[in-house]
Amino acid sequence: MKPFSYERAASPAEAAAAAARRPGARFIAGGTNLLDLMKLQIEVPSHLIDVNGLALDTIEPTPEGGLRVGALVSNTALAADPRVRRDYALLTRALLAGASGQLRNKATTAGNLLQRTRCPYFYDTAQPCNKRRPGSGCAAIGGFTRQLGVIGTSDACIATHPSDMAVALRALDAVVETVQADGATRTIPMADFHRLPGETPHIETALQPGELITAVVLPRPLGGRHIYRKVRDRASYAFALVSVGAVVQPDGTGRVALGGVAHKPWRVEEAETELPRGARAVTERLLAGARPTRDNAFKVTLVERTLGSVLAEARG
Amino acid sequence: MHRLSNPGLSRRDVLAAGAATLAGSAASRDALAQEGVNLDAAGTLEAPSQPFHDTVRLTVNGVIRELRLDTRTTLLDALREHLHLTGTKKGCDHGQCGACTVLVDGVRINACLTLALMHEGDDITTIEGLGTPENLHPMQAAFVRHDGYQCGYCTPGQICSAVAVLKEVDAGIPSHVTHDIAGAPALSDEELRERMSGNICRCGAYSNIIDAITEVAGTRA
Numbered sequence: 001m002k003p004f005s006y007e008r009a010a011s012p013a014e015a016a017a018a019a020a021r022r023p024g025a026r027f028i029a030g031g032t033n034l035l036d037l038m039k040l041q042i043e044v045p046s047h048l049i050d051v052n053g054l055a056l057d058t059i060e061p062t063p064e065g066g067l068r069v070g071a072l073v074s075n076t077a078l079a080a081d082p083r084v085r086r087d088y089a090l091l092t093r094a095l096l097a098g099a100s101g102q103l104r105n106k107a108t109t110a111g112n113l114l115q116r117t118r119c120p121y122f123y124d125t126a127q128p129c130n131k132r133r134p135g136s137g138c139a140a141i142g143g144f145t146r147q148l149g150v151i152g153t154s155d156a157c158i159a160t161h162p163s164d165m166a167v168a169l170r171a172l173d174a175v176v177e178t179v180q181a182d183g184a185t186r187t188i189p190m191a192d193f194h195r196l197p198g199e200t201p202h203i204e205t206a207l208q209p210g211e212l213i214t215a216v217v218l219p220r221p222l223g224g225r226h227i228y229r230k231v232r233d234r235a236s237y238a239f240a241l242v243s244v245g246a247v248v249q250p251d252g253t254g255r256v257a258l259g260g261v262a263h264k265p266w267r268v269e270e271a272e273t274e275l276p277r278g279a280r281a282v283t284e285r286l287l288a289g290a291r292p293t294r295d296n297a298f299k300v301t302l303v304e305r306t307l308g309s310v311l312a313e314a315r316g
Numbered sequence: 317m318h319r320l321s322n323p324g325l326s327r328r329d330v331l332a333a334g335a336a337t338l339a340g341s342a343a344s345r346d347a348l349a350q351e352g353v354n355l356d357a358a359g360t361l362e363a364p365s366q367p368f369h370d371t372v373r374l375t376v377n378g379v380i381r382e383l384r385l386d387t388r389t390t391l392l393d394a395l396r397e398h399l400h401l402t403g404t405k406k407g408c409d410h411g412q413c414g415a416c417t418v419l420v421d422g423v424r425i426n427a428c429l430t431l432a433l434m435h436e437g438d439d440i441t442t443i444e445g446l447g448t449p450e451n452l453h454p455m456q457a458a459f460v461r462h463d464g465y466q467c468g469y470c471t472p473g474q475i476c477s478a479v480a481v482l483k484e485v486d487a488g489i490p491s492h493v494t495h496d497i498a499g500a501p502a503l504s505d506e507e508l509r510e511r512m513s514g515n516i517c518r519c520g521a522y523s524n525i526i527d528a529i530t531e532v533a534g535t536r537a
């Protein structure tokens with residue numbers, strides 16, 4: 001790690017202002033992604049703003065009948081909350097499919113959303129990577145791509161967003177609440193939060209420099225069957241090859257979002273109109289225009305089959 | 317996590333990649349320099365070359381400790397290198413193996429992926445604090461009885477994790493394999509294996525580890 005100065009933030013607005021004041025500053029929450037990358041000098045902040053003291057660790061009902069989840073609520077606490085287990089089971093299931101018990105105890109709601117979209121070559125500082133070093137090229141394209149993206153990729157980057165939680169939040173149409181350096185607050189729908197790589201894969205979200213996430217808001221419960229199915233190389237403690245998050249209503253309509261296929265949690269609302277016709281019809285629309293590589297073409301089939309089994313479970 | 321081999325290479329490239337370009341005025345440049353942040357002529361941020369230090373007070377195994385540390389010190393390094401509590405092990409140093417598992421206010425975490433400074437006022441329990449050779453914690457005794465290790469390197473992390481797992485089940489926290497997440501989780505082998513999956517054992521003592529945990533869970537019930 002490179003040396004950095006350290007401060008504990010006193011309030012969300014002060015944290016955002018401090019981050020804007022200090023070039024090279026970063027927030028640290030659980031630290032499980034940031035410190036991992038700092039040890040490899042892939043992230044080199046010169047100043048850390050510890051946000052753990054901010055009272056953003058509660059889950060409160062909203063007047064609209066949803067839940068406001070504080071940015072610092074741990075992944076374990078969010079998954080275990082009785083209201084989330086009852087009304088947003090998709091979110092509990094997705095959280096529990098991620099990382100390990102120890103990591104979920106430390107990982108926070110905001111930190112999980114903001115873990116870097118990455119690939120094995122991103123970790124290898126000897127390799128070119130447009131995300132780590134803009135303009136240097138992409139070692140993954142033409143390399144080993146089994147885990148990487150099949151849709152929404154660009155000629156600059158084919159990495160995937162690794163979060164399970166984000167897939168559920170996308171399907172649930174959650175909204176991210178933030179405070180900016182000037183103290184102004186705003187909301188960003190999950191649909192607009194993560195970006196596709198395009199020509200600027202190093203810019204992964206809609207956040208401005210120094211902008212602090214304060215909460216994630218879940219809209220009113222949808223009802224229906226909530227299913228999260230993660231397919232991976234080990235039964236536990238591994239990132240998804242493909243994951244399917246679905247909310248299916250008794251009449252066969254519903255919502256579907258995918259993990260492991262794109263630079264962001266992948267959802268195409270129009271494809272959901274095909275749900276009553278089955279997994280193949282949905283997948284054709286959901287992954288229309290996919291550009292898989294030779295190594296990861298299997299993901300397209302895997303999405304269809306995983307969705308097929310999810311829909312069968314929802315009916316059963 | 318998938319990581320490719322990383323031959324010893326110059327870190328300069330990476331630094332350049334992480335540097336932020338700034339349109340800093342001379343005044344803000346001076347203010348920053350006083351805080352140890354330097355900008356080069358093009359206004360590009362140079363990572364500070366001098367370490368920063370800060371103090372932290374934490375309770376470790378019941379004893380209040382005050383430490384002055386390089387800000388970069390992880391909780392794991394503070395325990396091992398500064399407090400000489402070498403029971404907690406460093407395996408991967410990247411959250412992938414669980415050898416560094418300790419309890420913070422009773423909750424298990426990976427000590428390698430957290431900074432010591434982030435634990436001001438926290439209550440830390442390591443394997444040394446769970447029991448002593450003369451007075452073993454029931455989980456330590458069960459690991460001995462069931463041969464829940466071979467080389468023993470992963471064992472302190474396994475035991476700390478196991479103690480916390482039983483508390484998590486008691487608290488009704490569901491897991492990936494819990495069939496009905498609305499209800500109370502069961503204490504099956506399947507549940508224990510899933511909950512312990514963050515602790516890797518290269519010697520493959522897994523089945524004996526599950527036996528040890530099952531015994532402790534049973535005697536408590």
Ligand SMILES: Cc1cc2nc3c(=O)[nH]c(=O)nc-3n(C[C@H](O)[C@H](O)[C@H](O)COP(=O)(O)OP(=O)(O)OC[C@H]3O[C@@H](n4cnc5c(N)ncnc54)[C@H](O)[C@@H]3O)c2cc1C
Nearest residue numbers: 029030031032033034098099108111112114163164213411
């Ligand atoms: C071995 C291993 C396996 C894993 N497996 C999985 C997996 O299977 N599935 C999965 O989904 N994840 C997995 N993860 C990733 C894990 O979920 C993330 O590391 C974690 O969620 C990050 O949360 P954090 O609070 O620790 O973030 P931090 O590391 O503290 O922060 C991450 C980023 O978010 C920024 N940030 C934090 N809080 C805020 C805020 N309030 N406002 C603005 N910016 C903020 C930080 O500046 C930083 O850039 C794994 C991680 C490891 C190490």
Ligand code: SF4
Nearest residue numbers: 119129130138157158
């Ligand atoms: S896929 Fe993206 S993250 Fe991976 S090497 Fe290419 S640019 Fe970097």
Ligand code: FES
Nearest residue numbers: 407408409414428
């Ligand atoms: S040393 Fe911390 S998880 Fe491996």
Ligand code: FES
Nearest residue numbers: 466468517518519
């Ligand atoms: S006993 Fe050797 S690594 Fe587990």
